[in-house]
Amino acid sequence: MSTTGPEHDYKQKLAAGRFEIQICGACGKHVFYPRVICPHCGADKLDWVAAVGAGVVYSSTVVRRKPEAGGDYNVALVDLAEGPRMMSRVVGIEPTGVKIGMKVKARIAQGDPAKGEAPIVEFTPD
Numbered sequence: 001m002s003t004t005g006p007e008h009d010y011k012q013k014l015a016a017g018r019f020e021i022q023i024c025g026a027c028g029k030h031v032f033y034p035r036v037i038c039p040h041c042g043a044d045k046l047d048w049v050a051a052v053g054a055g056v057v058y059s060s061t062v063v064r065r066k067p068e069a070g071g072d073y074n075v076a077l078v079d080l081a082e083g084p085r086m087m088s089r090v091v092g093i094e095p096t097g098v099k100i101g102m103k104v105k106a107r108i109a110q111g112d113p114a115k116g117e118a119p120i121v122e123f124t125p126d
Contacts (some may be wrong), residue, residue, distance in 0.1 A: 006034035009048070014119035019053060019106055021082060022046040032084035053106035054081040055123060057090065060098040074098045078123055080106075092124045 006022065010033075013020045022031040026043030037044055055078040064072050074095040079085050090098045091109075104123035111117030 010034040019051045020048045021051045023049050030082035052081045055104045057102040062095040090123045
């Protein structure tokens with residue numbers, strides 16, 4: 001794992017309990033996944049801002065697992081209020097209950113460092 005760069009910065013912010021995304025100082029568009037160059041205009045003027053945390057499910061699928069392997073879970077694409085789309089999961093609801101157009105709210109799941117799990121952004125129904 002790299003110890004420098006925007007991905008490292010993003011993960012450090014999550015570990016500190018902050019969900020932040022980038023915004024371009026040139027074109028004003030928000031960016032996710034963290035980058036060095038704005039994918040919209042090519043500028044290198046990306047700054048960090050706190051994400052509102054609101055989103056809408058764009059797509060969702062259920063990954064099937066045996067109960068002893070942790071059971072089923074969903075993988076969702078969520079459109080953030082700021083514009084970018086991110087892949088995550090929706091928790092606090094049955095995996096089959098996640099629907100396109102559902103409003104969701106972000107939260108940070110810290111993970112278990114003993115298992116090598118890093119903090120991630122996941123969503124709950126709003």
